[in-house]
Amino acid sequence: MGVKDASTTATNFFGTLCFFSFLGAFVSDSYIKCFYTILIFAPIEIMATFQAHFPSLHPPPCDTVNNPNECTPVSGRNLSLLTLGLYLVPIGESSIRACAAALGGDQFDGDDPAEIPGKISFFNWYEICISLGGFLGLVVLVWVQDNKGWGLGFALAALMVLVGTAVVAVGLPFYRHREPTGSPVTRILQVFVAAFRKRKLPLPENLVEVSDGTGTSAAVDDGDRRRWSLCTVTQVEEAKIILRMLPVLMSSILAYVPFSLLLSFTVQQGGAMDTHLGAMSIPPGSLFVVPILFQMLILTAYDRAVVPWLRRATGLAGGVTHLQRVGVGFACSAMALAIAAVVEGRRRRRGASSAAMSAFWLTPQYLVISVMDVTSFVGLLEFFSSEASAGMKSIGSSIVFCVLGAGSWLGSLLIQVVNRATAHAGGGHGWLDGASLNASRLDLFYWLLAVLGLVAFFLYLFCAWNYTYRHDPRMQKDDDDDKVVSPASTKQAAPVV
Template structure:
């Protein structure tokens, strides 16, 4: 793979030797990852406070609005992934949707700054019943701004990690090892961004004002986008190869259409394009046993359209995705806990004494605790555990990805058990 070609800049193709090192190529991506998490995590966690104290929404409505906002961000990530895989590159996806997030934050800052676009200020603690609620215009601007941020953040989120991974050649032993390390540090940057956001952005919003907080957030996003755009000429940009979900559906539909046909005795008779004919960057996969009913999609019989005839590579790709479903479904348990962390922890903190001596910790800033532990763990894992495990186990990333997922799921389950015990005691004391 010494002369593997990548798309660089607008359209030219250069060999690996003429490009920058992957670590250099990912440095500006890391800055954008840091910027987006400084902004998103801090504002997401502090949003309940803003909606209740400044926009005069009750706690239940505020919590619902935030969970809907988080859900919309995740849904828009699917849209961004589909667009970047099928029609535009991941780099263009970031350049298109990054400014959209910037505009959403700027709109929130403008609404927080102009008294005419928000309810009159009042004491939400002692005079809640007399506080004027949001007008239809106020609510419309708020919702439009929030979901503009969700659209930009979701589509950015779907591209940043995979675009960083594109800078490494999986077939190069050295770069393959660096790629695994990159994703460790990608997670580190997400946690560090959240930590910095909770320290600085939340402090600005609580002490200087929400307009300052949202305005600074918009500038942080802009800085990250400029950083990524400045290295445009050096990136390894993968051409769009179509959405894996589309190819999966094509294989399933083609296999269903040919469900009554018999498989050939020789699997070499199944439809497979020549390597030279394969789509640029697509790996040619050999036939493997298992899930034989999908092999019927590659039987050459009648129509040759994309929804009637699939290649062996497409069939094997579909098998891989189906085999990963148990891992995917089990991993959902970790993300189900996130809304509790976002909404419930802040509300818990509002009812508890969050002072450490003379230091008062904002309820929103309580999330600093798990973020700090995550940062420390990632540094120790990548710097100490992985080299140690690689030496004794022989696996290039220390332990397998599946083992890492298992440890994560078990840890999350134990954490939620502890959280349940803490909440039980809190309710007893309250």
């Protein structure tokens, strides 16, 4: 595929991978426990192994680096099977992304002050383990794929999935399990439907009391006692939580648009540069080892040294608030894009000799990308997981991946829009046209993304500044997780519609 099509395919796949996490979250919160959701869905993602095994399903081999114009793009039945194989992965991966974080968080009692620091530390180590898995994949699997074939590489990946699932199963006797509470999506929809139905009713002097076992509140009684007309206090509070988080959610999506594109195009940058380290040639795909190593080092130092110091200095359980941590990451995103634009401009100015420019010039942008991932991803994971009500913990975790997925899809749209607009202004040749980066203007596209990242950062700051946490970050949680929603909610009961 050319630069535009390959990047669009990669970002679309990543977006779908993230969005399908909502499926696993919905199933685990509504019907079965997180543990069983992982066991059921995880093996599905190994199906892509079969597509990679049969040579008849591959396009003809060619030299994509030296003679890219002679390559035949994948099309027809092979493209359909490739797409099918790719999109089986998100169905299985969704359970791991949504439920692993939720299952791990459930092992800590949020009402026990002694366990709260462990819960905060868990999410840091959860990200370290994700990075370690990525490191092994990039070092071991990429080498196998490049030297022994994609079929064997996918087979090893499938084996890792099965072994990992078995390891999760071994822990069954030791887990704390959170019981499903029914569909949280349905409960929230009932609130909006009931509110819409009663939008024209006057507020009477005598309100009816409604109880759901966790709390009682007043409601407008029009004689219809069905669930889609009369909702409990817990349902209303869940709806209020989602509405209050919505501005942070939307601004985070915009801030993640440049991130997914930067990851995709950086691999293509590496493929157009010299990837030798001494006498050893490193595959472009393995260049992601650099930011993953940075991530593991930064996260370890942050969890073991920075957080304890910040905790003593600020009095906050996590050293900083969740949204402050996310904000640092979004600021780093704009910085990484500016660095990437400078490096790509230098590479492009060297023209045909750009292969002599070392791919390790990408290290600065990799470092800043790592800081962004360490701060924004983990911060959002902590934020949505802690702010969600007890019956929406898995969905709270999945929202983070939905943010990444929506950012990827918008990134794909942005590629198409920018390329079409620049092709119209440039006499038919867009910034991202051509089979190689030397025929494109990726440097200008990076500068555009840097501006977009800066705008997204200030928009996020505005939304985060006006957000009210459910619990004071300096205080411990109350006994009833669903009754404490905000400082204002402790003064008067929330109405039920």
